[in-house]
Amino acid sequence: MLDIKFIRENSELVKAGLASKNEFNKVDELLDIDKKRRELITKTEELKSRKNKVSADIAKIKREGGNVEELMSESRKIADDTKSLDDELKELQNNLDTILAWLPNLPHQSVPIGKSAEDNVESRRWLPDGFKFENDFKPLDHVELGKKLKILDFERGAKISGSGFPVYVGKGAALERALINFMLNYHIENHGYTEIMPPFLVNRESMKGTGQLPKMAEDMYTCEKDDLFPIPTAEVPITNLHRDEVLSEKELPIYYVGYSACFRREAGSYGKDSKGFLRVHQFNKVEMVKFVKPETSYDELEKLVVNAEAILKELKVPYRILLLCTGDLSFSAAKCYDIETWSPAENKWLEASSCSNFESFQARRANIKFRNDDKKLEFVHTLNGSGLATSRLMVSILENYQTPEGKIIVPKALQRYTGFEIID
C-alpha cells in the first residue's frame, strides 16, 4: 500500500511511477475522494467535540442537582446530525481504501523503464568451467529424461490431481528432497538465516498483507468453507509472521528461510511454456524473507541475490541475472532481480528465482513497524527471494547433468544428501 499522504504531496511522481508500470491511473479520483474525506472529518469532529462538552456538562450539572433537559436535547440533535455525516464518511473511507488496496507499488529510481519482459536488463551471468551452449550430443529434455529414468511421472500426476501436478518417483523424489535440504542448510549455515517451517494455508488477512489480495485473486486456490488460501509462496506466511507487530530495532535485520510447497492456479496461462515442469500448479520452493531498516534495504537486496546465486554456483548450474524493467515488475515490488537458469533442451533461460525489495509497501499493508533512533514508529522494509524454486531448477539440473547415454550425474553438492551419485 502506498501512503495516502505521500500520494497527496507527490501526485505527479506517483502518476509517472504508475504509468511506467502500465498501471491505469486513479490518482486524481483518489485525491478527490481524499479531499472530500478530510473536509468531512473536520466537520464531524467539530460536532463531536461539542457533543463531548455537552455530555461532560450534563454529568456535572446532574451531580449538582441542576436541570439538564435542554442540554440533553441539544446532545440528541448533534447525535442525529453526526450519524448521516458518519455514514457518508465511512463510504468515502471505503472507496479510498479500495483504491489504495488495488494500487501497486512504485518502481525505485534505479529500475529501468520498459514495457515488458523484453526490456529487462541482464546485469550479469555465470557459467560453470567448461560450459558450452552448444552440446556435443542432442540433449533430451527433462520430460523425456524423467520418463526414461522413471523419476518423474507427469501422466499419473494428471490422473490423480490434474495437469501441472508432477509426481516425483524413486531417485527423482530423493533428488528433489536433497535439493531442498541442501538449499535450506546452505542458507542457514552460510548466510545467517533462521529456518521457518510455515503453514501452507493462510487466512485472508495474510494474503492482503503481502499483496496477493485483492488483485491476484484469480491466481490462487481457495478453501471457501474456511476462507483459507493455499499459499502461492512461503513469502506469505513468513512475512505475515510479524503482521501487526512492533519489532525492536535491535532485532533488525531479521533473516528467515523456509521451505514450502507452492500452489498456483496459473489461470489463463495454458499452452505457453506449459510442458512438464515449465508451468505447474504445485511446486517446491525455498524462500528467503528479510525484515530490515529502510536505509539498508537496497544493500540487503543485493545480498539477497548473492545468497541465491551461491546455491547455483555450488550446483554448477549456468545462470544469468536480470534486472526487471518497470513494466515487468510485480504488483508489490519496488525493484526485482530474476535469476534464470539455462535449459539446453529448451535452448533458453528459465526463471528460477525472483528477488525483490518491497520497501514499506507490504509493511504498510501488514502493519509491521519498528521503533527508530528517534523513538518514533516506522514501517520496516521487507524483501524476499527464492533460494530457489526447485521445479525450474530441476529442469536445468537434469538437462545439464545428463550424459550422452541419458543418465544423470548427481551434482557434487547434492551427493551427500542423496546418497547416490548417478541416476540410471
Add this chain to the structure above:
RNA sequence: GGAAAGGUGGCAGAGUGGUUGAAUGCGGCGGUCUCGAAAACCGUUGUUCCGGAUUCCGGAACCGGGGGUUCGAAUCCCCCCCUUUCCGCCA
C-alpha cells in the same frame, strides 16, 4: 463436532454507565546517587487520523471486529471472529 472460560496499553493485570486513555506491577526513557554499573529513589512513557505550527498546540477516534441502547459505553444488549481448556474424532 460438543462444552466451558476468555479477548483491555510493549508485557502482566485491575476496572460493570459520567474528567477512565484507562489503577497497579514489569519493561522502556530521563534524572539523583556512583569512578562506573547494579540496587534504591524521583519523574516520564500508547496508537491512528484531522487542523494549524519546523522539538509543539488544538480536536477526534481507538479496551478483538461490527451493529444497537443512552445525553453519555471498556462497562448494558445483539451478531461475528479469534484464543485457551476439557470431551469426542484423528495423522
